[in-house]
Amino acid sequence: MQNRMILKNQLLRWRALWNPDMYHGWSKDKNYFEGWYLKVVDPLGKVSLAFIPGISYDKEGKRTAFIQVLDGLNAKSHFYAFDAREFNADEKRFSIQVGNNLFSNTEMKVDLPQFTGHLKFENPVPWPANNYGPGVMGWYSFVPFMQCYHGVVSMDHRLEGALSVYEESINFKNGRGYIEKDWGRSFPKAWIWMQTNHFTDAPGTSIMFSIAHIPWLTGAFVGFLGGLLFNGKVYDFTTYNRSKLKIEIEGHGVKIEMKKKNLLLSIHAQQAAGADLKSPLDGAMLGKVNESMNARIHVQFSKDNVLLYEGTGTHAGMEMAGELDALLQS
Numbered sequence: 001m002q003n004r005m006i007l008k009n010q011l012l013r014w015r016a017l018w019n020p021d022m023y024h025g026w027s028k029d030k031n032y033f034e035g036w037y038l039k040v041v042d043p044l045g046k047v048s049l050a051f052i053p054g055i056s057y058d059k060e061g062k063r064t065a066f067i068q069v070l071d072g073l074n075a076k077s078h079f080y081a082f083d084a085r086e087f088n089a090d091e092k093r094f095s096i097q098v099g100n101n102l103f104s105n106t107e108m109k110v111d112l113p114q115f116t117g118h119l120k121f122e123n124p125v126p127w128p129a130n131n132y133g134p135g136v137m138g139w140y141s142f143v144p145f146m147q148c149y150h151g152v153v154s155m156d157h158r159l160e161g162a163l164s165v166y167e168e169s170i171n172f173k174n175g176r177g178y179i180e181k182d183w184g185r186s187f188p189k190a191w192i193w194m195q196t197n198h199f200t201d202a203p204g205t206s207i208m209f210s211i212a213h214i215p216w217l218t219g220a221f222v223g224f225l226g227g228l229l230f231n232g233k234v235y236d237f238t239t240y241n242r243s244k245l246k247i248e249i250e251g252h253g254v255k256i257e258m259k260k261k262n263l264l265l266s267i268h269a270q271q272a273a274g275a276d277l278k279s280p281l282d283g284a285m286l287g288k289v290n291e292s293m294n295a296r297i298h299v300q301f302s303k304d305n306v307l308l309y310e311g312t313g314t315h316a317g318m319e320m321a322g323e324l325d326a327l328l329q330s
Contacts, residue, residue, distance in 0.1 A: 012091055017142070020135035020151035021105060021126070023089035023096060024183050030061040033280035034183035036096070038108055039293075040119060040159060041198065041315050043174045047165055048072035048293050048315045051110065052277070053098045055087045058284035065098050066285065068277055069115060072293025072315065077275040080112055094153065105153050105179060110163065117163035121177055124154035125206070127227065128234055136225050138240040147186055147215050153179035155229040156197040156206040178206065187279050187287060188212040189220075190322030192254055194269050196297050196313030197229070205230050207299055207313060209256060209267060211247065213326040222327055226258050228265055228301055230309055235301070237265055249324055266300040271318045291319045 009027035016022040025034050035054025041047070052068040063084030070077050088097045095104040100111040105126075108119045132138035136152045159175035176197050190213045197206030211224040224245055226237035237243040237258035246257040252271040257264070274292030278285040295318035301309045 015092070018134045019094070020137070020141065020149075021094035021153040021179075021181065022092075023094075024149075025055065025057075025089075028057055030057050031059055031185050031283040032057045032183075033185070033283050033285070034181070035280075036094075036103060036153070036179065036181040038103060039178040039195070039317060040108075040163075040172060041175050041177070042159075042170050042172045043176075045198075045315065046073075047163075047170050049115070049163075049165070050291075050293065050317065051103065051108065051115075053096060053101065053103050055084060056280060056283050056285050059282055062284075064285065066278075067098055067101060067110075067112065069112065070275060070277060070291060070293060072317075075273045075275045075292070075294070077277055078112075078114060079278055114166055115163060117161065119159050119161040119163065119172055119177075121154065121179075122158040122160060124157040124179070125229055125234070126154055127152035127236075130236075132238075132240055136227065136236075136238075138238060140223075140240060146184060148182055148184035148188060148212075150210065150225065151181045151183075152208060152227065153181060155208070155227065155234060156204055176203075178208075180208070184280075185283060186281050187289070188214060188322065190324050190326045192249075192318075192320050192324070192327065194254075194267075194295065194297055194316060194318040196295075196316035198315040199299075199311045199313050201311050202230070202309065204232070205309070205311070205313075207267070207297060209269075211245075211327055213322070224258075226256075226265060226267075228299070230301060235263060235265070236260075237263075247327065249320075249328065252320065254320070262304045264300075264302045264305075266302075268298040269295060269316070269318060271295050271320055274318075289319055289321045291317060293317050 012026040050070040065082040065087035206229040243260040256267040272294035279287035295316035
């Protein structure tokens with residue numbers, strides 16, 4: 001029986017390796033966390049929320065399931081803890097249950113003290129698989145000793161349904177959503193992350209960027225992931241596809257320039273007031289990170305020195321955390 005369970009877990013981990021949105025924690029029992037980030041904004045921009053369901057295993061193997069909710073416009077957060085036995089993951093796709101709550105790439109059902117309701121996600125746009133690997137991390141997805149892994153489940157999708165938010169019914173029909181995830185042991189020593197898919201002049205456009213200090217064998221390196229969804233196509237700029245990066249940090253803002261062959265993506269982002277979220281340290285949710293969902297991200301995208309798009313995204317999520325000077329080291 002035990003050998004059969006070991007074999008089953010190996011099969012489930014192998015399947016998840018090729019499907020980054022799925023649960024990866026089969027047979028994990030300590031020093032491990034996994035969480036998804038589902039952002040929803042109603043069409044009028046009255047409500048901007050991020051639901052973060054997940055599970056954590058500390059150094060001693062104590063398990064905790066949880067759902068965090070970030071209220072972007074009011075700059076506050078909520079943390080709901082659950083018995084780990086109330087966490088269940090589908091073996092064949094991204095679909096997880098935490099208590100009476102359900103999260104997948106097609107829908108979300110929430111039953112929390114301040115938030116209840118059901119939203120459907122229409123036409124999600126996943127990060128495309130390519131020759132580098134199955135997801136946003138490329139071939140790094142296959143490295144077994146990474147401190148933290150990242151996945152982009154949907155760069156953009158349309159919302160249907162309604163939520164009760166602080167006892168007020170909010171209609172999310174034609175709102176926009178975004179989904180990503182993280183798993184591993186701990187968040188990095190330093191990182192910057194940002195995302196928005198709210199460009200009023202270009203619906204369906206979405207951008208995400210992440211840069212982090214990454215432990216590696218006997219040293220460390222600075223790695224980055226950038227993606228722009230524009231006119232139905234995801235343009236990727238990453239460490240592993242040899243894109244070039246320039247970055248300047250200015251207080252609570254950052255200027256970024258990424259170049260790949262004849263493509264140039266420039267970003268100027270400014271963080272706004274945010275709220276504290278719990279973050280993982282050796283699996284346990286003992287850390288803290290401040291995230292804004294009121295940031296603004298200005299984007300310029302060019303090909304062969306011809307400007308294809310310029311615009312400013314609102315309702316942007318943004319984090320600037322840790323020893324940021326480490327990100328300026330080549």
